[in-house]
Amino acid sequence: MQSISETIRNSGVIEIRDRLSSLSGGRVLDVGTQHGSFITVMMKSMKDYEAFVGIDISEKDLEKARDAVPDDSVEFRIMDAEDLKYKNDSYDTVCLSYSLHHLENVDIVLGEMMRVLKPGGHLILQEMYSDGDQTDAQRTEILEHHLGARIDRVEGIPHYDTFSRQQLKDIVNGLGLSSVEVYETAWSLKCLYCENSHQCEDPRSEYNLEFGREEIQRILDRAKDHSEMDDVQDEARLLLERVENTGLHSASLLFFICKK
Numbered sequence: 001m002q003s004i005s006e007t008i009r010n011s012g013v014i015e016i017r018d019r020l021s022s023l024s025g026g027r028v029l030d031v032g033t034q035h036g037s038f039i040t041v042m043m044k045s046m047k048d049y050e051a052f053v054g055i056d057i058s059e060k061d062l063e064k065a066r067d068a069v070p071d072d073s074v075e076f077r078i079m080d081a082e083d084l085k086y087k088n089d090s091y092d093t094v095c096l097s098y099s100l101h102h103l104e105n106v107d108i109v110l111g112e113m114m115r116v117l118k119p120g121g122h123l124i125l126q127e128m129y130s131d132g133d134q135t136d137a138q139r140t141e142i143l144e145h146h147l148g149a150r151i152d153r154v155e156g157i158p159h160y161d162t163f164s165r166q167q168l169k170d171i172v173n174g175l176g177l178s179s180v181e182v183y184e185t186a187w188s189l190k191c192l193y194c195e196n197s198h199q200c201e202d203p204r205s206e207y208n209l210e211f212g213r214e215e216i217q218r219i220l221d222r223a224k225d226h227s228e229m230d231d232v233q234d235e236a237r238l239l240l241e242r243v244e245n246t247g248l249h250s251a252s253l254l255f256f257i258c259k260k
């Protein structure tokens with residue numbers, strides 16, 4: 001593990017890692033796995049595990065996942081999370097990381113995840129939120145994220161505004177779990193294992209500014225293909241100015257560790 005700065009140490013993310021390190025994962029299902037990065041983080045953070053399965057609806061993303069996580073205990077499968085091809089009570093742990101606001105039908109997917117989770121098993125969910133006491137640099141990231149989601153939707157890709165803290169709590173509390181622990185942090189678990197995390201600390205570091213500029217430029221380029229989206233181009237230009245003033249920092253997130 002990298003040496004961890006005071007800022008990250010005091011953010012609440014260490015408590016999440018410590019709690020996970022007391023949990024045995026057993027058979028773990030990661031829904032909306034994309035490139036498998038949450039699987040890598042969970043492998044490093046949990047006390048132990050038997051095997052991981054990562055599912056996603058995008059084969060292109062799964063190809064990257066197979067390259068990124070070449071491990072015999074990990075399998076990646078193309079599957080719609082709205083129709084999981086697994087029996088009831090077949091997983092010890094089910095995970096959803098940064099994917100909730102990418103789902104067309106949140107209730108159906110969470111219902112499926114609850115169905116395949118064994119009684120006594122764990123649901124792990126992390127998701128950034130849009131409101132609360134966040135810095136200007138974090139708000140820039142949220143605005144950039146929401147603008148990117150608008151382009152995705154125009155191109156037929158489900159992607160919505162991120163939820164508020166209360167909406168996230170209501171969604172999880174509505175699942176009928178036997179216990180729900182909620183953690184909050186502005187730093188993701190993966191930052192604990194990233195050798196570049198120190199570069200993310202200053203929102204106005206060249207590393208963060210360049211990242212922000214590139215992301216917003218990508219949105220601008222995509223918006224140019226959609227003449228009906230002139231307002232998105234205008235917003236992207238304003239965001240390019242905003243990022244120079246505020247810098248960029250990842251939005252805060254809620255991390256749920258729940259027992260069925």
Ligand SMILES: C[S@@+](CC[C@H](N)C(=O)[O-])C[C@H]1O[C@@H](n2cnc3c(N)ncnc32)[C@H](O)[C@@H]1O
Pocket residue numbers: 031032033034035036037038055056057058061079080081082096097098099102103104158
């Ligand atoms: C932001 S990415 C997930 C990031 C990843 N979990 C991580 O923590 O790095 C959201 C993913 O959800 C996937 N997704 C969206 N709807 C889905 C569905 N119905 N079934 C399976 N995957 C879905 C998308 O293809 C995308 O790869």
